[in-house]
Amino acid sequence: MGQKGFFTDTTLCIGCKACEVACKQWNQLPDDGFRLTGMSYDNTGHLGASTWRHVAFVERPVPMPGQTVGLLDFSWLMSSDVCKHCQRAGCLEACPTGAIIRTEFDTVYVQPDVCNGCGYCVAACPFGVIDRREDDGRAWKCTLCYDRLGEDMTPACAKACPTASIQFGDVDELRDRAQLRVKALHEKGWEAAYLYGADADNQPGTGGLNAFFLLVDKPEVYNLPPDPVVPTMKGRESWRMAGWGALGMAALALGAVLFGREGRA
Ligand code: SF4
Ligand code: SF4
Secondary structure, three states, X not given: OOOEEEXXXXXXXXXXXXXXXXXXXXXXXXXXXXXXXXXOOOOXXXXXXXXXXXXXXXXXXXXXXXXXXXXXXXXXXXXEEEOXXXXXXXXXXXXXXXXXXXXXXXXXXXXXXXXXXXXXXXHHOOOOOOEEOOOOOOEEOOOOOHHHHHOOOOOHHHHHOOOOOEEEEEHHXXXXXXXXXXXXXXXXXXXXXXXXXXXXXXXXXXXXXXXXXXEOOOHHHHOOOOOOOOHHHHHHHHHHHHHHHHHHHHHHHHHHHHHHHXXXX
């Protein structure tokens, strides 16, 4: 089936939220309570158990390249966030029941009938994506429209996006397309354009993302971690450090015994 994923080109996003709506509609997700966050035009705030696509609106006091400065000395960055379907998925590695699986499309899928609601996956996701639903306690997140993929259909968000900000396809092909786009933007003077999480070289802490992004500012500006690391990698590092520590202590103890003997001789 090959690796399927998303390339989200944030420079093309106009903040229309068609992706959020299409995702909710197709996946029959409950509403988020119609609350106003009071933070710009963002009424959903963040990804969660019932928000599998979230369009962030970032207002920053930096003009876009070529933008007239003066009274309009600011710009909007809009970015449609989603589960990254990580190559090393913290949620999948932490799940004790086998509810989270890697599909034939190389995406990360939560089986609702196996999830027991323990929440280990929530703590293990370095992006704060997966969440438990208040009404049923189980963990939910983007499925990359697994049911649509099975029918050879494009995921609902990518299908609904009117600007091609969300592009769906084979991850290798998306990467090539994304690199060409970065090159084209650089040639137009958008020196700040770069890819976030495109592969393991780009983001070793996750092994690369099947849903990666083109950004024009630091990841933190988009509420993305600058250096996400799957917790199990940290675990391995901790064991290695503990091993070195134990070896150091043993060497010290041996030295003290030998030195003590020589001192008494
Ligand atoms: S972004 Fe989080 S929820 Fe999505 S696959 Fe990666 S670890 Fe799992
Ligand atoms: S549908 Fe496309 S343009 Fe509209 S908010 Fe989503 S990503 Fe942006």
